[in-house]
Amino acid sequence: MSLIQPARIPFDDPQIVAARTDLVAALRAFLPAESVLEKQEEVRPYECDGLSAYRQLPLLVVLPRTVEEVQRILRLCSERKVPVVARGAGTGLSGGALPLGDGLLLSLARFNRILDLDPVARTARVQPGVRNLAISEAAKPHGLYYAPDPSSQIACTIGGNIAENSGGVHCLKYGLTVHNLLSVTFVTMDGELIELGSEALDSPGFDLLALYIGSEGMLGVTVEVTVKLLPVPERAQALLAAYDDVEKAGQAVGDIIAAGIIPAGLEMMDGPAIQAAEDFVHAGYPTEAAALLICELDGTNQEVSEQVMQVRDLLLESGATEVRTSRDDAERLRFWQGRKSAFPAVGRISPDYYCMDGTIPRRALPEVLRRTAELSKEYGLRVANVFHAGDGNMHPLILFDANEPGELERTEELGGRILELCVEVGGTITGEHGVGIEKINQMCVQFSPEELRQFHAVKEAFDPDGLLNPGKGIPTPRRCSEYRELPTPRAHHAHH
Numbered sequence: 001m002s003l004i005q006p007a008r009i010p011f012d013d014p015q016i017v018a019a020r021t022d023l024v025a026a027l028r029a030f031l032p033a034e035s036v037l038e039k040q041e042e043v044r045p046y047e048c049d050g051l052s053a054y055r056q057l058p059l060l061v062v063l064p065r066t067v068e069e070v071q072r073i074l075r076l077c078s079e080r081k082v083p084v085v086a087r088g089a090g091t092g093l094s095g096g097a098l099p100l101g102d103g104l105l106l107s108l109a110r111f112n113r114i115l116d117l118d119p120v121a122r123t124a125r126v127q128p129g130v131r132n133l134a135i136s137e138a139a140k141p142h143g144l145y146y147a148p149d150p151s152s153q154i155a156c157t158i159g160g161n162i163a164e165n166s167g168g169v170h171c172l173k174y175g176l177t178v179h180n181l182l183s184v185t186f187v188t189m190d191g192e193l194i195e196l197g198s199e200a201l202d203s204p205g206f207d208l209l210a211l212y213i214g215s216e217g218m219l220g221v222t223v224e225v226t227v228k229l230l231p232v233p234e235r236a237q238a239l240l241a242a243y244d245d246v247e248k249a250g251q252a253v254g255d256i257i258a259a260g261i262i263p264a265g266l267e268m269m270d271g272p273a274i275q276a277a278e279d280f281v282h283a284g285y286p287t288e289a290a291a292l293l294i295c296e297l298d299g300t301n302q303e304v305s306e307q308v309m310q311v312r313d314l315l316l317e318s319g320a321t322e323v324r325t326s327r328d329d330a331e332r333l334r335f336w337q338g339r340k341s342a343f344p345a346v347g348r349i350s351p352d353y354y355c356m357d358g359t360i361p362r363r364a365l366p367e368v369l370r371r372t373a374e375l376s377k378e379y380g381l382r383v384a385n386v387f388h389a390g391d392g393n394m395h396p397l398i399l400f401d402a403n404e405p406g407e408l409e410r411t412e413e414l415g416g417r418i419l420e421l422c423v424e425v426g427g428t429i430t431g432e433h434g435v436g437i438e439k440i441n442q443m444c445v446q447f448s449p450e451e452l453r454q455f456h457a458v459k460e461a462f463d464p465d466g467l468l469n470p471g472k473g474i475p476t477p478r479r480c481s482e483y484r485e486l487p488t489p490r491a492h493h494a495h496h
């Protein structure tokens with residue numbers, strides 16, 4: 001079986017680059033002039049996504065308006081063997097939308113319409129460039145909302161959410177993107193239009209919809225989506241608990257879930273993150289605490305009242321030094337304000353930060369927090385922890401200064417060690433940000449060569465020439481053997 005090409009980044013195919021003018025002419029034959037960007041200053045805004053340590057100017061940027069245009073663009077690129085990278089809002093944190101120097105960047109920004117909202121069926125049919133939050137805003141007058149809520153929801157698009165199988169605070173109770181979609185229509189690299197899923201609960205055949213979700217723009221270009229909407233709960237209330245010890249807070253998370261309660265959000269911040277958030281938004285957080293838990297409960301009035309009492313008792317029993325319960329919605333939102341702005345808050349206290357994303361079994365939380373702190377000392381780099389504790393989805397933020405020689409490299413190595421620690425305790429190298437180019441080496445630690453071969457085979461079935469987002473997501477066997485030979489303690493071949 002032939003495998004897809006190794007990472008092209010940063011290699012450019014000179015033949016494709018030389019034929020650029022010809023490609024522009026072929027695209028302009030069916031696209032209006034403003035839909036094809038080729039000048040350096042026009043394509044510069046697309047040179048990176050949220051993983052801004054990696055930058056690459058694309059060969060061209062195209063901004064189609066219709067599904068037919070997407071089909072024609074992909075067909076043309078397929079014939080000429082030009083690689084294509086799809087892009088939503090470019091908020092991705094793993095370099096998934098990083099352009100290729102010999103590739104076309106396909107922006108879905110103009111696909112920004114909500115096509116239909118059915119309050120009776122509780123569904124919305126939307127274009128892929130619609131912002132995550134815009135769906136809930138449109139559904140609000142009907143008492144409905146779209147549950148997955150990435151912290152970037154004001155900007156990120158549903159097309160990007162599907163590619164990354166994005167999550168958020170609410171996903172502990174309501175599931176990730178994969179649990180909240182009914183159907184997806186996408187265009188294959190050779191221009192065919194395919195619809196996956198249905199309006200019914202199940203559909204016959206292989207569950208290709210689940211396979212497509214989280215495929216990081218490597219199997220097709222999403223052009224239409226039907227999402228499920230949920231009724232806005234009657235009541236939501238939040239508790240905020242302070243701890244003098246991170247491990248106790250980690251333990252409390254397990255205690256709440258073990259008691260049979262599924263909160264609508266269960267998030268944790270450690271000392272450095274609390275301090276940074278408080279300095280930034282003044283949410284009233286107890287800054288002397290070593291850890292903070294925020295637990296939101298939603299449902300009917302009665303359910304919420306009972307669970308708030310129960311959780312309060314559990315938090316106190318687990319050693320919380322202080323527990324506050326929100327008295328009204330304004331206070332509940334204030335509890336969340338610091339958590340939701342934690343990334344930019346950390347950005348203020350360090351020249352640069354690098355956000356990791358690994359998932360671990362909840363029982364391993366105390367151990368992983370302790371060992372992360374040890375690694376932070378070993379590398380001499382500060383780490384602030386902000387994360388979806390209920391899901392065991394960690395977001396260690398490594399603080400560094402890219403202007404200090406060697407610090408970015410040390411940061412990446414520390415990040416890699418933290419991810420491999422997640423695998424060692426039975427977890428995974430990504431919770432919601434995807435693999436992209438960022439975690440491609442750790443895929444060699446997470447999966448065996450045989451398993452990776454199956455991933456390549458799936459990719460090849462959808463995209464035989466390997467033209468859609470090549471070099472991302474799945475490492476080549478060669479890359480893995482090179483990585484395993486690195487003289488660091490990292491490559492333990494810890495297949496699950």
Ligand SMILES: Cc1cc2nc3c(=O)[nH]c(=O)nc-3n(C[C@H](O)[C@H](O)[C@H](O)COP(=O)(O)OP(=O)(O)OC[C@H]3O[C@@H](n4cnc5c(N)ncnc54)[C@H](O)[C@@H]3O)c2cc1C
Nearest residue numbers: 088089090091092096151157159160163166167217222432
């Ligand atoms: C401050 C901040 C907070 C964040 N918080 C969260 C969080 O809480 N939870 C979370 O899950 N993520 C979070 N993210 C990461 C990011 O917002 C998500 O991964 C998001 O889903 C990316 O959407 P996007 O539209 O920006 O996609 P992009 O970054 O443009 O693209 C992401 C990937 O999707 C592919 N893609 C985009 N559109 C399409 C399409 N139409 N068809 C096929 N492939 C496509 C791209 O090729 C790329 O591989 C955060 C990011 C930031 C900057």
